[in-house]
Amino acid sequence: xxxxxxxxxxxxxxxxxxxxxxxxxxxxxxxxxxxxxxxxxxxxxxxxxxxxxxxxxxxxxxxxxxxxxxxxxxxxxxxxxxxxxxxxxxxxxxxxxxxxxxxxxxxxxxxxxxxxxxxxxxxxxxxxxxxxxxxxxxxxxxxxxxxxxxxxxxxxxxxxxxxxxxxxxxxxxxxxxxxxxxxxxxxxxxxxxxxxxxxxxxxxxxxxxxxxxxxxxxxxxxxxxxxxxxxxxxxxxxxxxxxxxx
Amino acid sequence: xxxxxxxxxxxxxxxxxxxxxxxxxxxxxxxxxxxxxxxxxxxxxxxxxxxxxxxxxxxxxxxxxxxxxxxxxxxxxxxxxxxxxxxxxxxxxxxxxxxxxxxxxxxxxxxxxxxxxxxxxxxxxxxxxxxxxxxxxxxxxxxxxxxxxxxxxxxxxxxxxxxxxxxxxxxxxxxxxxxxxxxxxxxxxx
Numbered sequence: 012x013x014x015x016x017x018x019x020x021x022x023x024x025x026x027x028x029x030x031x032x033x034x035x036x037x038x039x040x041x042x043x044x045x046x047x048x049x050x051x052x053x054x055x056x057x058x059x060x061x062x063x064x065x066x067x068x069x070x071x072x073x074x075x076x077x078x079x080x081x082x083x084x085x086x087x088x089x090x091x092x093x094x095x096x097x098x099x100x101x102x103x104x105x106x107x108x109x110x111x112x113x114x115x116x117x118x119x120x121x122x123x124x125x126x127x128x129x130x131x132x133x134x135x136x137x138x139x140x141x142x143x144x145x146x147x148x149x150x151x152x153x154x155x156x157x158x159x160x161x162x163x164x165x166x167x168x169x170x171x172x173x174x175x176x177x178x179x180x181x182x183x184x185x186x187x188x189x190x191x192x193x194x195x196x197x198x199x200x201x202x203x204x205x206x207x208x209x210x211x212x213x214x215x216x217x218x219x220x221x222x223x224x225x226x227x228x229x230x231x232x233x234x235x236x237x238x239x240x241x242x243x244x245x246x247x248x249x250x251x252x253x254x255x256x257x
Numbered sequence: 258x259x260x261x262x263x264x265x266x267x268x269x270x271x272x273x274x275x276x277x278x279x280x281x282x283x284x285x286x287x288x289x290x291x292x293x294x295x296x297x298x299x300x301x302x303x304x305x306x307x308x309x310x311x312x313x314x315x316x317x318x319x320x321x322x323x324x325x326x327x328x329x330x331x332x333x334x335x336x337x338x339x340x341x342x343x344x345x346x347x348x349x350x351x352x353x354x355x356x357x358x359x360x361x362x363x364x365x366x367x368x369x370x371x372x373x374x375x376x377x378x379x380x381x382x383x384x385x386x387x388x389x390x391x392x393x394x395x396x397x398x399x400x401x402x403x404x405x406x407x408x409x410x411x412x413x414x415x416x417x418x419x420x421x422x423x424x425x426x427x428x429x430x431x432x433x434x435x436x437x438x439x440x441x442x443x444x445x446x447x
């Protein structure tokens with residue numbers, strides 16, 4: 012971005028102050044059918060990717076975990092089982108509609124997980140508090156990714172891990188098929204299942220504008236994490252980055 | 258695609274073998290690479306003592322180099338084979354992980370019992386164990402029979418005794434040649 016007050020909203024360029032509201036509108040619109048659409052779009056693979064993130068997190072009983080942009084709460088639910096009664100999981104999201112879906116679902120399942128509406132760029136937690144911070148399919152919607160990464164690092168204890176699960180750059184030979192799927196099929200599916208083609212058009216565009224594996228790795232290192240490694244999942248459709256605060 | 262499944266399997270095995278977790282925990286965050294040409298795989302020890310497939314940019318703290326024949330000997334529990342494995346880097350880490358992987362056991366009866374119930378799982382597991390034992394015995398019998406045929410009836414394989422005799426004769430010949438070379442050298446000096 013040449014103008015420091017502007018940022019991406021999908022393929023469009025908007026003022027930074029507008030992005031959060033526009034992203035908010037998208038997620039407000041898709042909140043109720045978010046998981047259904049994820050299942051349809053990824054053929055259920057998003058559940059495997061999320062479980063993999065939990066396996067790789069190294070979280071154990073008694074740990075403190077922060078689920079940033081956790082929305083529908085599926086990761087918080089799984090982490091809550093892993094940390095047990097001696098641990099703590101906190102679910103956060105900037106979007107009230109998404110957070111309400113996750114909060115209600117967790118309460119219905121009897122999971123006592125605090126749900127907080129907050130901005131990932133200004134986390135309301137003390138320094139060195141969590142053993143693990145995770146953001147799954149949320150970072151690309153943040154206006155200042157660098158600030159959000161630095162904040163997530165701040166709240167990590169020494170030895171803690173930051174996990175970023177996000178769409179990434181697909182293996183080059185598969186790019187034409189992936190593009191056709193994202194820009195032709197995805198909005199149609201959005202229209203059919205969520206009655207909202209525009210929001211799913213934004214999802215496809217925001218995925219393309221998100222940094223690739225190596226760029227995100229460097230951003231995490233720049234945010235102050237001492238070591239960062241990543242996994243390509245489904246030929247790079249999704250990447251899981253794991254960074255350590257040493 | 259296989260990373261999530263393999264990592265899940267590894268962690269499931271570690272959960273079933275809790276002793277392994279305590280061995281691995283002191284090495285959390287470290288990575289070991291296994292080389293079995295042309296294949297290569299790396300495993301990372303997690304912060305909870307579990308195991309995961311290593312990521313794309315992981316740096317190996319130790320590497321274990323194997324050959325196909327060595328793997329077969331390790332699988333056959335040949336006690337001398339372990340001493341021939343080449344280890345580079347953090348040898349303590351590599352030895353611990355190798356020991357864990359060698360001794361970890363899959364309690365498949367426990368897993369089956371969740372699907373089939375205890376009694377059926379026990380019967381299925383006993384049947385599987387008996388089948389594998391019988392198959393192993395049949396393979397050993399066949400191999401012994403084939404070896405005997407190729408040693409006695411249609412000699413293709415040398416007998417151990419003959420190989421040892423041959424090796425001894427080669428040693429004698431080598432010593433004789435060395436002595437002869439020294440004598441020739443002395444004559445040349447004179």
